[in-house]
Amino acid sequence: MNDERWLPPRSPASDPPVTPAAADEGLGPAQEERRGLLARLLAPLAALVALAGKFKAVLLVLTKAKFLVTSGSMLVSIGAYALIWGWQFGVGFVLLLLVHEYGHVIQLRREGVKDAGAPIFIPFLGALIWAKSLGKDAAAEARVGLAGPVLGSIAAAACIGLYALTGNHLFQALAFTGFFLNLFNLLPVGFLDGARAAAALSPWVWLLGVFGIVVLVFVFPNPLIILIAVLGIWETWQRFRAFRGGGEDIERYYAIPRRQRIIIGATYLLLIIALVIALDVTHLQRDIPN
Template sequence: MIKLLFLLFSGAKFAKLLTSGGTMIISIFFYAWIFGWWYAVGFVLLMFVHEMGHFIAARQRGLDVGLPTFIPFLGAWVELKDLPHDAETEAYIGLGGPLAGTVASLLCYFLARNFDSDLLMAVSYSGFFLNLFNMIPLSPFDGGRITAVLTPRIWFVGVPVLLALFFYRPSPMLIIIGFMAWPQLWRAWKYDPEAEENKIYYNMSAQVRFTYAAYYLILLAFLAVMTNDVHEMVQVARQAKGI
């Protein structure tokens, strides 16, 4: 009986791993169709590292969480089977993804400089941009989950950012994100700091709020600088090759 349970448990774990790995491979295939195989592999690996940052952060807080699932051109996510019990835990998990993704992008950047690789530099740029994009202070972005430690109403700051991105470069993905954000904005509009459930969920010291605000601003500034600088390096490399 114990052996049978072990085999069933192992099979469930294998199925989860197969789902995560399978969606990852499918994403690589679709990105490779447009951008080429090696770029696709690098880009999806950076997304994987980003999501594993969330995964590890959730596990550190004792939450049950699933392996990453990928959808081409929409990104990836990890399923939180246990919901965070307070806004600080949610912010901690939200910060884990951009932090891990930034470290991976920075490593890719240094490898690109060391080996004079335009491909790695382009992958690095994509990583920095992806993580910067995720720092928009609007749920369901990671930035929204981090900044919610201040107040959910801060999500309205992210609305003009999302609109500006859409008008600058219209994309169906931004429309989908807008629909996903709408219920969260409605929740923020109705937010009552005096409600008992909100007092429990958002009850934390000013020091905790200040700490996460500092983490957010420092990481945001670093990603903005690196995204801009690496983009210029990629453009120079493209011009040198006449692309």
């Protein structure tokens, strides 16, 4: 007679939990050695992961703090200009550039473009800002383009006041340089501000800008003018080809009401005339009457 009794199978839940200590007790010397080796190999990887996390946090701070990029490039530009004209002129000139660029930034935000970056300064080439768009149409682009020279000219005019108050010819030189910078930027070619304004008038005006920059190359042959001419002509060619290619989006972009064209054109021409007069008044060989 069989004396064995039937017992129900044990549920895994009824087994006592295995603690880490109990699990370790079951490891042999070879397993413990492999586990220690694995821990030593993974330790540097864990340190790198932690370091990467800290580095990511630093990058996030730098990305958010756009002023670091602007201030750093400003200092580099000031140093470059100071080597030739002295630190006082370098500081003043870079501040004039800053005001000019923030004219663009302010107008971009007024046009609804919120992603305009902080100005970045490039020694002897000026400064620039990055934005995905210059506005919804050519009129908005023209307003953005003209805002820089308008605000920059106001800053240069403030230097005239400082010169009248102090008699320091440094401010006279800064005023003249600021007016010249803004007038040059109104040349309707390439990436210059005048090309932005010309987009609302007629892209055919860009051809006048190409002619003007070529004349400057022959009259004032220097590496910077040549570089600006090459880049400007290339940019003009690309935009003019897109304009000639047509398409609904292109036609809609350049379809500006006549009233806006007149206002933009008048502002453009009056600004050029005012800057030419201001250059004559602040010429370095003449004194400004008190």
